[in-house]
Amino acid sequence: MFFTLRTSAFNFLSIGYTILILSSTLALRFLEFQPSESHDDPVQVNVLRLKWHLNLDCVEMEERKWEDLEFDCLVNVLGRVGMESLLLHVPFVCRSWHEASRSPSCWKHLVFPQDIHLTWDVTLIDKFEDYYEIHNCSEDAFIKFVVGRSHGNCTVLSLPNDCSEEVLKYIADKCPALISLSLPADHFLSSESLSILPTLIGKWEHLENLWLGSSDYLVNIITEITLACSKFSGLSVSSATIREEEASAIVTNLPNIKSLILRGARMDLENLVIILQGCKNLVHLDVRDCRGFISDDERVLELASNIKTFMCEGSMLDDDEDNHQCFVNEY
């Protein structure tokens, strides 16, 4: 009810402003015929009086309280408190906060914890079940519930580790406004559900940034991005394996990419060179801790010299093949 009143007050204010702008225009036209602007100008004084009148009419003299802060402003704060607070705390603060927490605008940026279901620790889902007296809330159902709150307005989404195919399909259907998407992968499990990702990319035409937890299906994903996402500008792949196939796909399909994060990748020097020669608009390239080239390779440093942020510390030739093999054999 507070908000209805307030909204009408604001409408009134904007109507007032329109009238004022119109009258001031008239006043200024009138003034053009005057030798100098004067405070005694009758039109101007009337405009002022009208202005004061409106101002005092629309604004309550009492100090504003947080409960009835303008809805949009409250929503702006609540959209920044993080998923746990938004789910578990904000709705119970008071009535107006409860109402505000239901606004899809609060749910535009959704960052799920990487692990939402662990048997050995209390996770967000456990707390959610506890707060809302729900039994056996599945990971998929929880993600769908939270994403559903955004009513298609979600622009930034960071999913938990290894989402199911079902969740990915749901996201593709329900989040057409996505700008940034993060799909981490648990490296101890296979990321089979990612195989569906290339077929879903087309649903996110506004996508600009993509973080992937593995380089599986990377070539197919990049190909789809080129077809669907005209504003795409940033790609991050953790634990990637960049062979010639992947490097060429990046260069061919994303020649204008601005940010590329391949930290910890297995990538030979020639494949890094392909990327450096092909992606001329890079402003951020992170190839730290890679295996396959050395961090002070002169050719690399020269080719990267025009990249604003270039990071390659900790990268080295993969001369530990034998040790690596021993390690694998041991396990």
Add this chain to the structure above:
Amino acid sequence: MSSSTDSPTLTTETTQLSPQPDTETAKPTKKITLKSSDNQIFEVEESVAMEFATVKSFFEDSPSTDTVPLPNVTAKPLSQVIEFCKEQIKFKANPDEAQKKKYNAEFVTEKSDKDLVDMIPVANYLEIKDLLDVLNQAVADRIENKSVEYVRSFFGIDNDFTAEEEAALRREHAWAYEGVDED
């Protein structure tokens, strides 16, 4: 607060500034007088006042005004808001994103919870978007993952739910959740 030269000029209404000449037109270095709801007078450079979209549109409509009453705004948050805007003007003249970020971070870090909470409605009313972004983020960071009781006391909000309503709220959520689950 008002002792350093960087702080906004803060006087009481009775000791108000010298009368403005009647026939003078607006000059680039013009000072603008803002009056808070508790009748404190702030004299600020025009460029600073123009950072407040509300004041700016006010002056566009009524260029010959010299005092702007701000009936929603008390002196303390207003002085802090003015302090912030003065710095932003400097960054406009000499853009330095890193310095600006640092200043903005320090500006909110050194403020008490109450200062931040009191400034938000002011920044909102005066339509200072940059400040509102900084404040909203700072407040959100401070209440993130805090209990309902903590959040209420942080903002000075009274619980207007009855015990029954609160219980119903939890059940209502459960239904909403189960509705999605059936999909």
